Amino acid sequence: MSLGLDQTQLDRYSRHVILDDVGPEGQAALLDSSVLVVGAGGLGSPVIQYLAAAGIGRLGVADDDVVERSNLQRQVIHGESDIDRPKVDSAAEFVAELNPDVTVRTHEVRVSPDNVLDLIGDYDVVVDATDNFQARFLLNDACVLTDTPLSHGAVYRFEGQVTTFERGADSPCYRCLFPEAPPEGAVPDCATAGVLGVVPGLIGTIQATEVIKLLLGYGESLEGRLWSFDAAAMDVETVPIRRNPDCPVCGDDPVVTSVDDVDYPDRCRIASE
Template sequence: MSLGLDQTQLDRYSRHIILDHVGPAGQAALLNSSVLVVGAGGLGSPIVQYLAAAGVGRLGIVDDDRVERSNLQRQVVHGESDIGRLKVESAAEFVAELNPDVTVETHDLRVAPDNAMELIDGYDVVVDATDNFRTRFLLNDACVLTETPLSHGAVYRFEGQVTTFEREEGSPCYRCLFPEAPPEGAVPDCATAGVLGVVPGLIGTIQATEVIKLLIEYGETLDGRLWNVDAAGMDVETVPLRRNPDCPVCGDDPAVTAIEDVKYADRCRAPSE
């Protein structure tokens, strides 16, 4: 049973198709799915790579940055010849060469309250591959309001974390994990603190794995769990997460019913009751 897969696709995805829990139906589901990846840098690069290779039919890529030489140590969809180019253009070209089955929609912009809902609309899953708390809170709120699953990842020096917010009943959200952002400057970015180049690859690959499991509806995701790794000692820890009934976004009596309810500044606080 090929479920509409042509001979080239049967060959390309053969290692998926022979898996009992993927098979032709799972591969067809991937080809008919859509994922929005916000960020085409260290995390976004492996996410885009593996989702494209897996045959996710429609990939949206959001980023307003251009490729710099210092990116190349970890942002592996870009190369020396891409320096100065928009990251979304470089990433889209990479995908086109890797897998012609994938349609790429590029968004050369920064996610903001006036475009977040429109960006997310029509995608099955959103992936947070960003590097700032403002965008993380904004994506979280938009995904809660639209009931869109969200994959979150973050890196710091030798460390990384991943979780998935499925948006099922009882599922926590990013604000349940972090009610507010840390004070400005408390967590330096990789330009200041540095990051081991392979760590974003490790975390981004886990995020891509989570997305594929969601799309083929197999396995258990990290919904309700925060997966942490310290690559220096290869120490792995999984911490349980619970929905906060008082969460201003996903709680029992949410204060946030629209993106406009929140000023995404001052540590991204939501309005009080």
């Protein structure tokens, strides 16, 4: 039973098809799914690579940056010949070469309150592969408002973290973990603090794993858990995340009904507070 998979696809995805918990039905579901990856850098590169290889039918890639030589230490879907090209174009070309089954829609924009709802509205799952708190909080708030599952990942020096917000009835959100962004400069970015190149590769691959499992409806996700990795100590820690009933976004009496209710430039504070 191929469920519409042609012979080339049966060959390409054979290692999925022979898995009892995926099979042709699961592969057909992946081919019929759509994922938006916001950020085509260190985290987004492995996410895009493995989602494309898995046969996610439609991939959206949102990023307003261009490839720089310093990116190549960790952003593995870009190469020397891509320097100065828009990352979304380089990513789309990489996917086309890897898997012609995947349609890529490029969004050469920086995610903002003006475009976020239009960006995420056409996708089944959103992947936060960004590198700044404003984008993380904005994606979280928009995904809560639209009941869109969100995969979050972040890296810092030798460390990384991943969680999944499925948007079920008892799902926490990013604000349940961090109510607002830290003061500007309190957490240096990768350009200032540096990052071990393989760490975003590992974290992004786990994000891709979470997305595929979510689309297949298989296994247990990191819903309600923050998975943290320390490459220096080769140590893993899992911290529970519980839904905060007083959360202004996902709580019992939310005060955020629109992304316009949040002052994102000012530590992502709730505008009414």
